[in-house]
Amino acid sequence: MSDKRRTTLKDIAKALNLSPSTVSRALNGYPSLSEETIQLVKDYAERHNYVPNPIAVNFRKNRTSIIGMIVPHIVHHFFSTTISGAMETAKKNGYSILLAQSYDLLKDEILASQHLLGMGVDGLLISVSNETKEAEHLQAFLDEGKPVVQFDKITDQLEGPKIEVDDFQGAYQAVSHLIRQGYRKIAHLSGRMEVKNAHERFLGYKKALKDHGLEFNEAWVKNCFDISEKEGFDFTQELMESEEKPDAIFCITDLVALGAMNYLKSSDYQIPQQIGLMGFSNWMLSEYTSPSLSSVDQFGTQMGSKAAEILIDLLKKQELGTNETMEVKTELVIRGSSMKS
Known part of the structure; x- marks a missing residue:
C-alpha cells in the first residue's frame, strides 16, 4: 500500500x-x-x-433531518406511491425528503447519489436503476456512516436492509388465474433478465405453466428493454402476427399491458373473449381502461413507508443496519381483461 x-x-x-x-x-x-x-x-x-473522514467522525453531531431518495422515475405510478408513503412517514418523524430520479440510468443514479451525499443528507432510500450492478457510489454513504435502505429494485452488492416485492408469487398467481379462466397459450412480455424483479416474474410465469401442465414456448417470451407502452404494442403485434398466436399475455408492468391492449383493440381482437391480458403494478389507470385491466398490486405506499421507517430507526440508533431482506406480499386484482366467465 x-x-x-x-x-x-x-x-x-x-x-x-x-x-x-x-x-x-x-x-x-x-x-x-x-x-x-x-x-x-x-x-x-x-x-x-x-x-x-471528518464527515463520518461528526456523524452523530451533524444531522440535517433530511433523507435522500432516488427512484428510477418520479412520474411512474408505482414509484409515485412509494414516494408518497416515504414522505408521509418522514414527515411524521420530523424529517424531510430530498428527491432525485435516475431515469433508470446508472450514470444519472451516480450523479444523483453524489449530489445527495454532498448535500449532507442523513441517509438514503433508493430503488436502483436497471443498469446498476456495482454499488461503489452507494457504498460511499456507508463509508461516511450514513445508512442506505434499498427497496423494490435492489443490488446485492451493497450491505444493509432491503425491501422487495414478492415478484415470483405475484407472477405465479397472475398466470395461474389466466389458466383457470381457460387460457392455454400464455405469452409473457418480460423485462431484462439481468434485473432481479423481472427475472423473478419470469420464473413465476414459467412455474405456473409447469404446475398446470402447460407448454413453455420460448417464442412467446419477449424481453422489453425500456419497459414502455411502445414495446407492449410492438411485441404484441409480433406475437399476434406469428403462425402460433397466444391466447393470453402476461405483462411485466401495466404500462406494457396498456401498449398490448392498444394493439389488440386496434386490430379488432376481443378482450377477454379472444385473448386475455394481465398487467403488474396495479396503476391507477388500470381501472379506467376498456376493458379494465387485471393486474398485481405491489402496495407501493406501504413499501415506501416501511423503507422510511427502517431508515429513520437506523438514524435514531446511529446504526447502518444488517444485511436483512424483507418481502412485501402482492395481491391479485381481477378485472375485465382476464375474466372469460
Missing part, C-alpha cells in the same frame, strides 16, 4: 477481508460486532495511521 496517500476504509476492508460497512461499524464500536472484530479493525487502523 502506498504511503503517499491516506489509508481508507476500503483499504482496511480489503486487507482484513471485511466489507467497508463492517469496518465502519467496527471503528465506531457497534455492539452488533464481536469484540475480536472490533479490536482487529482498530489495531490495523492504528498501525496504518488511518484518519477517519
Whole structure:
C-alpha cells in the first residue's frame, strides 16, 4: 500500500477481508460486532495511521433531518406511491425528503447519489436503476456512516436492509388465474433478465405453466428493454402476427399491458373473449381502461413507508443496519381483461 496517500476504509476492508460497512461499524464500536472484530479493525487502523473522514467522525453531531431518495422515475405510478408513503412517514418523524430520479440510468443514479451525499443528507432510500450492478457510489454513504435502505429494485452488492416485492408469487398467481379462466397459450412480455424483479416474474410465469401442465414456448417470451407502452404494442403485434398466436399475455408492468391492449383493440381482437391480458403494478389507470385491466398490486405506499421507517430507526440508533431482506406480499386484482366467465 502506498504511503503517499491516506489509508481508507476500503483499504482496511480489503486487507482484513471485511466489507467497508463492517469496518465502519467496527471503528465506531457497534455492539452488533464481536469484540475480536472490533479490536482487529482498530489495531490495523492504528498501525496504518488511518484518519477517519471528518464527515463520518461528526456523524452523530451533524444531522440535517433530511433523507435522500432516488427512484428510477418520479412520474411512474408505482414509484409515485412509494414516494408518497416515504414522505408521509418522514414527515411524521420530523424529517424531510430530498428527491432525485435516475431515469433508470446508472450514470444519472451516480450523479444523483453524489449530489445527495454532498448535500449532507442523513441517509438514503433508493430503488436502483436497471443498469446498476456495482454499488461503489452507494457504498460511499456507508463509508461516511450514513445508512442506505434499498427497496423494490435492489443490488446485492451493497450491505444493509432491503425491501422487495414478492415478484415470483405475484407472477405465479397472475398466470395461474389466466389458466383457470381457460387460457392455454400464455405469452409473457418480460423485462431484462439481468434485473432481479423481472427475472423473478419470469420464473413465476414459467412455474405456473409447469404446475398446470402447460407448454413453455420460448417464442412467446419477449424481453422489453425500456419497459414502455411502445414495446407492449410492438411485441404484441409480433406475437399476434406469428403462425402460433397466444391466447393470453402476461405483462411485466401495466404500462406494457396498456401498449398490448392498444394493439389488440386496434386490430379488432376481443378482450377477454379472444385473448386475455394481465398487467403488474396495479396503476391507477388500470381501472379506467376498456376493458379494465387485471393486474398485481405491489402496495407501493406501504413499501415506501416501511423503507422510511427502517431508515429513520437506523438514524435514531446511529446504526447502518444488517444485511436483512424483507418481502412485501402482492395481491391479485381481477378485472375485465382476464375474466372469460
